[in-house]
Amino acid sequence: MNRKINIAEIKLTEEEIEAAVRVLRSGSLRQGKECAAFEEEFAKKVGTKYAITCSSGSAALHLAYMSFLEPCDEVLVPSFSFIATASMVCMAGGKPIFCDVDSETFLIDLKDAEKKITPRTKAIAPVHLFGNPCDIDQIKAFAKKYGVIIVWDAAQAHGATYKGKDIGSFDEFVCYSFYPTKNMFVGEGGIVCTNNLEFAEKLHYMRTHGQTDKYYHTILGLNYRMTDVEAAIGREMLKRLDSMLHIRRRNAALLTEGLAEIPGITPQKLTPNTEHAWHQYGVLVDPEEFGCDKDTLLQRLQEKGIASGIAYPRGLHQQPVFKKMYGKQQLPVSEHIATRVLNLPVHHGLSVSDVEYIVDAVKECRRY
Numbered sequence: 001m002n003r004k005i006n007i008a009e010i011k012l013t014e015e016e017i018e019a020a021v022r023v024l025r026s027g028s029l030r031q032g033k034e035c036a037a038f039e040e041e042f043a044k045k046v047g048t049k050y051a052i053t054c055s056s057g058s059a060a061l062h063l064a065y066m067s068f069l070e071p072c073d074e075v076l077v078p079s080f081s082f083i084a085t086a087s088m089v090c091m092a093g094g095k096p097i098f099c100d101v102d103s104e105t106f107l108i109d110l111k112d113a114e115k116k117i118t119p120r121t122k123a124i125a126p127v128h129l130f131g132n133p134c135d136i137d138q139i140k141a142f143a144k145k146y147g148v149i150i151v152w153d154a155a156q157a158h159g160a161t162y163k164g165k166d167i168g169s170f171d172e173f174v175c176y177s178f179y180p181t182k183n184m185f186v187g188e189g190g191i192v193c194t195n196n197l198e199f200a201e202k203l204h205y206m207r208t209h210g211q212t213d214k215y216y217h218t219i220l221g222l223n224y225r226m227t228d229v230e231a232a233i234g235r236e237m238l239k240r241l242d243s244m245l246h247i248r249r250r251n252a253a254l255l256t257e258g259l260a261e262i263p264g265i266t267p268q269k270l271t272p273n274t275e276h277a278w279h280q281y282g283v284l285v286d287p288e289e290f291g292c293d294k295d296t297l298l299q300r301l302q303e304k305g306i307a308s309g310i311a312y313p314r315g316l317h318q319q320p321v322f323k324k325m326y327g328k329q330q331l332p333v334s335e336h337i338a339t340r341v342l343n344l345p346v347h348h349g350l351s352v353s354d355v356e357y358i359v360d361a362v363k364e365c366r367r368y
């Protein structure tokens with residue numbers, strides 16, 4: 001009999017629901033004590049000095065970019081990512097410069113980024129895509145060489161590590177999302193981690209209209225606050241992040257083992273010296289070798305009760321909005337990945353037998 005397997009597990013535990021209800025009962029619905037405590041606990045968990053909660057992962061990126069970008073400054077972004085990686089650069093007055101990605105890790109290709117450096121390059125925004133950490137030392141060396149700021153897009157990478165250190169501990173900005181489907185989820189929410197006091201203070205004020213004193217505004221900002229209800233859920237969920245990650249890593253290992261023998265299925269390659277956070281289990285489907293393309297495989301898995309996904313069906317430079325703004329560009333690797341990528345369920349709600357069912361289903365789809 002067919003099972004019903006979702007692409008993400010977004011149920012809250014009783015403790016998380018109780019934490020939210022406790023705040024609702026208290027009548028303190030706005031940003032307050034819970035947000036402050038969540039910031040302190042999240043910062044401690046990832047090993048950074050400061051953490052600033054906000055209303056989404058997009059808000060986290062926007063705040064980071066707003067804090068240092070000047071009009072027409074350029075930011076190097078990987079083209080194979082979610083829209084916010086690049087659109088928040090535009091919203092902060094800058095220009096995203098689309099870079100290609102590595103064909104195996106799907107992460108920003110520094111050789112391509114290097115070709116795109118100009119006197120206007122102000123920052124680089126590497127994405128730890130699907131939870132696969134970038135080679136942080138290489139990117140830090142690149143940033144130092146060209147004098148650019150790093151905005152890590154860690155929306156998908158809660159709990160990922162690089163050389164034994166949490167990816168949230170690295171300068172200057174590390175931006176997370178708590179959107180449902182992410183490794184940690186509170187409804188809508190985000191957080192920016194930084195070790196830089198000056199940036200931390202700026203972000204702190206910017207998320208509340210640049211208010212440095214009651215009705216006294218020294219910089220421009222927005223209302224990007226998180227509420228205490230979401231923060232209370234986040235505080236509770238932080239306690240089970242490690243156990244959720246443990247299950248994701250077990251599931252990913254089982255998928256990797258099970259899919260290894262299937263011709264035409266190539267999983268995302270892991271960066272050495274890292275621990276992947278497995279927000280997504282991304283594979284490339286070679287239609288010739290596998291026998292059908294990723295869209296057909298998605299459809300066939302759906303018939304077996306397995307929800308898979310396609311993140312992302314096109315590179316950012318291929319998005320109509322950016323084509324209109326910056327014209328047609330070609331980034332062959334991003335385009336190639338977008339035609340072949342499929343995301344299989346790997347989340348913490350899956351049992352060993354669910355994962356075996358997914359592996360068997362992929363095998364059967366090949367023989368369809």
Ligand SMILES: Cc1ncc(COP(=O)(O)O)c(C=O)c1O
Pocket residue numbers: 056057058059081082084085127153155156177178179189190
């Ligand atoms: C890579 C990446 N960056 C940024 C975001 C934006 O996060 P949010 O949806 O919380 O605004 C997401 C969320 O999907 C993401 O996957």
